Amino acid sequence: MKKNEKYSDQELISAIVKRENVNQAIRFMYDGYYRYLENYVLQNSGSTDDAADMIQETFLVFIKVVEENKYRQESGVKSxxxxxxxxxWITELRKRKSMGIRNEMFENAKESVTPDISHSLVKHESHKLIMELFQSLGQKCKNILLLFYYENLPMKEIMExxxxxxxxxxxxxxxxxxxxLIEKIQSDEKTYSTIKNALQYAG
Structure with missing residues (x-):
């Protein structure tokens, strides 16, 4: 049993493969490589908790690779x-980014769809009411107000x-x-408010 001693790469691999002093070998990896691996995660938008999770998973992956005899020793254990x-960690960041984009799209949808629906309803009801009132003003007034507020034509074009x-x-x-128009609705505050909205949302 090796205590408080360094393992060479070959000794570390041998301990894992032969299942001899595996806990001691894992302890050596934690003591020898944890800070090195943690530093990578911390320098790439991760927290200490992220690093702890990634390192634990890293060691588990490494042990599995070694046990399945898939570690070719083309690079050192540390590398x-x-x-x-x-x-x-790159895979984890991609997952988070993807989730973040989906969440952002959802939030944007919540923020944009509801006002759009509300706008459409207000515009529809306001348009209906204002058309009725325009009609009561006479054809000439109706034409002027429709051309100006709803078709956004310049005064010169309306004049012609x-x-x-x-x-x-x-x-x-x-x-x-x-x-x-105002005289017709000034006695009804609710109607007046609706007309103001109609003019605001017109066009």
Whole structure:
């Protein structure tokens, strides 16, 4: 039994293969390589807990590889352990990144879909109500307000479409139409709020 002594790579492999003093051999790996392997994980976005998990898994993988006679000894034990922990940690980071992306997509969906639905409902109800009120203002006012708020046409184009002599005349008419609209709904606060939303969401 080797106590408080260093194992050569060959002695370490032999202990694992022959199942002789395996616990002592594993203790040697912890004492000799833990900090070295931990440092890799810590320098690559990992915590001490992450490192502990990765190193434990690394040693288990190493022992399994040795027991199955798949360790070709083309590199030293230290280098081989490093390659194992590196691969394990890269795989873990990819999993976390993938999960993070999925979570982010889910959160973004929650943040964007709900307002979009709400917006659509408000727009639909507001549009319905404002169309009824526009109709009551007369055809000319209805056309002006629809062209301006819903089709976002410039005043010059509306002037030509509706045969106004100047933009100023059109502006005066639009102002009167809006004034009439407000007078029709000023006694109903709920309706007024809905109309404001309709104008806000128009287009």
């Amino acid at each position: 081989f352990l490093y390659s194992i922990v590196k691969n394990l 479409k509706e045969d106004f002599s100047s933009e100023q005349v059109l502006r005066n008419k639009k102002h009167k139409c809006l004034k009439s």
